[in-house]
Amino acid sequence: MTRLELTRYLNEFLQVSNYKDYAPNGLQVEGKAQINIIVTGVTACQALIDRAIELNADAILVHHGFFWKGESEVITGMKYRRIEALIKNDINLYGYHLPLDGHPMLGNNAELGRALGIVDAEPIEGVAQGLVWQGRLDKPMSANDFSALLDGVLQREPLHFWGKDKAIHQVAWCSGGAQDYIDIAAEQGMDAFISGEVSERTYHSAQELGIHYFAAGHHATERFGIKALGEHLASEFELTHHFVDIANPV
Numbered sequence: 001m002t003r004l005e006l007t008r009y010l011n012e013f014l015q016v017s018n019y020k021d022y023a024p025n026g027l028q029v030e031g032k033a034q035i036n037i038i039v040t041g042v043t044a045c046q047a048l049i050d051r052a053i054e055l056n057a058d059a060i061l062v063h064h065g066f067f068w069k070g071e072s073e074v075i076t077g078m079k080y081r082r083i084e085a086l087i088k089n090d091i092n093l094y095g096y097h098l099p100l101d102g103h104p105m106l107g108n109n110a111e112l113g114r115a116l117g118i119v120d121a122e123p124i125e126g127v128a129q130g131l132v133w134q135g136r137l138d139k140p141m142s143a144n145d146f147s148a149l150l151d152g153v154l155q156r157e158p159l160h161f162w163g164k165d166k167a168i169h170q171v172a173w174c175s176g177g178a179q180d181y182i183d184i185a186a187e188q189g190m191d192a193f194i195s196g197e198v199s200e201r202t203y204h205s206a207q208e209l210g211i212h213y214f215a216a217g218h219h220a221t222e223r224f225g226i227k228a229l230g231e232h233l234a235s236e237f238e239l240t241h242h243f244v245d246i247a248n249p250v
């Protein structure tokens with residue numbers, strides 16, 4: 001397919017215009033006009049770009065692209081080397097941030113809920129652009145069992161803050177660095193909140209709000225959406241797709 005067709009399809013499918021974001025969503029660096037091979041990955045780091053070059057990619061699709069609000073606007077150093085590699089190899093770079101967290105079918109939150117077997121999963125209405133999700137476990141589960149479930153699904157041991165003694169039934173979650181939504185999860189009466197990262201203050205919040213907190217990994221909770229997007233594109237169009245996981249302990 002052409003770059004123009006892919007750009008139009010993605011922007012529409014991911015409902016880009018519905019989000020107010022910290023980085024531009026869509027085509028960030030322009031490459032060749034015809035696209036046959038796509039590579040997906042969480043972050044547009046040098047290792048991902050190098051692997052995409054080896055795989056003869058025509059386009060790279062990521063959750064964490066370039067040009068974040070607040071970062072230096074000049075193209076030097078590490079940023080230069082990444083962009084130079086893309087341009088020299090004529091590779092398109094697409095970045096989709098919040099639209100890929102919130103997508104109702106294959107977003108990070110929808111996919112995480114599905115992977116954990118959470119039932120009646122849906123965004124909490126009116127909160128943070130629909131990015132905080134809630135649902136319940138089929139049967140209440142001890143915090144230790146739930147921690148083991150996260151470990152098994154994400155292949156990464158979560159950091160657990162013990163907020164209450166009760167078993168876990170109602171759960172809220174938001175992929176990535178969304179630990180500060182713990183207040184909202186507690187207000188909604190949830191037994192546990194899951195996000196990717198943790199701050200020093202999160203420990204006290206969990207204790208004082210009486211809610212279990214699980215830091216399950218920013219990278220680990222955000223692998224789902226971009227991979228599912230690549231698989232979706234390969235099933236809809238004549239594209240070869242490779243998901244490349246560049247490990248990250250955070």
Ligand SMILES: [Zn+2]
Binds near residue numbers: 176
């Ligand atoms: Zn993220």
